[in-house]
Amino acid sequence: MRTVQSREPITTGDQEPELNIFVLIDALGWEVIQGRRFLEDLLPYRRPLRTVLGFSSGAIPTILTGRPPAETGHWNLFYFDPKGSPFRWLRYLAFLPPWAMDHRVGRKLLKELGRRFLGLGPLFECCVKPSVLHYFNWVERRNIYGPAGISNSRSIFDELVSKHIPHRVYTYHDMNDHQIVNRALDDITHDRARVLFLYLSEMDMFLHTHVNDGARIGQRLDEYERDLTRLYNAASARCGSVSMTIFSDHGMTPVREHYDLVRDVEALPYHSPSDYLAVYDSTMARFWFFGDKAREAIENILSASPCGRILSDAELSGLGVLFEDRRFGDLVFLLHPGWLIAASDFNGPSWNPAGMHGYHPDDSYSDAVFLSTCRPAFRVATIKDIYQCFKAALNESHEPPCSDETGPR
Ligand SMILES: [Zn+2]
Structure with a gap:
């Protein structure tokens, strides 16, 4: 679980800056919004994005760096590393029978140990049998939404910090998605941030449960539409030039x-x-x-x-x-x-679960979404391409990243 963060002090100046709002809605699939009018008036430039093979642990670092998992080192969360494993001391318990270690109480204890004492971050989950955990290391030790959060690549957050661009990052901790948007709304009226990044995580579990329930999905999308329209309107009231881009890391496939x-x-x-x-x-x-x-x-x-x-x-x-x-x-x-x-x-x-993700990227249900106020000045076809949108927002120009090269779909 992560806190709402302010990565950089928000500076003030005489001129109202342009504001770029990026919203990552976890697991919002193209198949889920297709045929719906979700934010269609506000975000007319829409297309499916091919995801990368794997789960959010690989996809989100790819979005944040524009590089594939083989370069970021972030793919699945557990990797074979018996010498570097933070759980290598567990090998001294190898004399215990597997049933004694692989009990759910043991997993819960190891989860708390990993989170609180072994520096594995607040999202650590013991998703490997404890009896073999000492062979494995955990990828996501740092906050991937902060500077130096991705092992082998610079992310958008490194760029924001190194260029001293005032920004705010909202990721989940003890708030739901609605509360996160409200927090951003509170900030927007008195901040001079040029970039807002919101990570809204609840859609993932919602779609795992309700991917086949079109009516409930519609209601939920209406709630997001209301919240994000309020955010956009508040931003527009503060700045003359606002861009909003909503994207996801992967879709959701019915099981x-x-x-x-x-x-x-x-x-x-x-x-x-x-x-x-x-x-x-x-x-x-x-x-x-x-x-x-x-x-x-x-x-x-x-x-x-x-x-x-x-x-x-x-x-x-x-x-x-x-x-x-x-x-x-x-x-x-x-x-x-x-x-x-x-x-x-x-x-x-x-x-x-009724829905799952992590299938081959060729599966159309796995497609992520790209929805934007502005027509990108470059080809946006995979989640990796979102990084170019971030980079465009970091330009010194205060013009939104629009051009006429590609059209909506
Ligand atoms: Zn999921």
């Missing part, structure tokens, strides 16, 4: 099938962690192998599985997620759109 992949793998005569390690995310399974026989047997099981397919290195490279040191897996198995790993490390058995 149709479940598959117990863990059961299939654990039925083999090979054992974790001596023969292999596995992390089961909702839509993806990643494996590290310590012997050829285990590798062969698991590859055979996966190849015969109806629920997904093994991604080749060429495909991983093309998707911007091939890591030479294989920290995110010797092998990546991706579920077909609409399939879900039953009782993965990420989804407990008690959670049965």
Whole structure:
């Protein structure tokens, strides 16, 4: 959980500055807004954006830096790093039977430990079995919405700070999305910020639950429309020139099938962690192998599985997620759109979402959105391209980043 932050002191001057408002609505998919008039009058320049393979942990750093996960180092949250693992001391408890460690109480204790004492940040979740946690490290140790928050790349927040551009960043902590917009509204009347960045996170869980309920989605979008229109109007009342851009990190795909992949793998005569390690995310399974026989047997099981397919290195490279040191897996198995790993490390058995994300970016339900007051002066086709919109907002010019090169859709 994160706090509302003011990254830079808001400076004052004689001239009213232009204001650029960026709003990241987590999981707002193109398929969700298609056919709806959501903010259509205010934001006429609209298009789907191709996401990157993975989850928000990879997609948002890509948005903030304009670089793929293979360059930022931010993809899935857990990566193989037994020497650097903040939980390497857990290996001294390896004599305990797995059931004793992999209990939900153990996971909760480790979550609190990670958050409070191991410097893993307030969003740390123990999404790997505790009995093998000492093999893994955690990517998101820093606040990605602050300077130096992304491991290997400069983000928009580094740019804002280094250029001394007055800005405000609102990310969630103890407020809901409506309250975050209200906080920005309070600030806008007396601030001289040139850039506002709002991260609204609630849509993700809402769509996980209600992706098939068109009426409820409509009501929810109406609430966002009211709030964001108020924000835009207040900004316009303060500045003559305001741009607003709403975008998302990925969409949401209706879940149709479940598959117990863990059961299939654990039925083999090979054992974790001596023969292999596995992390089961909702839509993806990643494996590290310590012997050829285990590798062969698991590859055979996966190849015969109806629920997904093994991604080749060429495909991983093309998707911007091939890591030479294989920290995110010797092998990546991706579920077909609409399939879900039953009782993965990420989804407990008690959670049965109606929608999920993390499928192949070719899946149209995975498309994110780009909605803007202004026609971008450059091609905006993937979430990576949003970074160019940020950069345009940092120009010394106070003109909004518009041109006539591309049209709305
Ligand atoms: Zn989600």
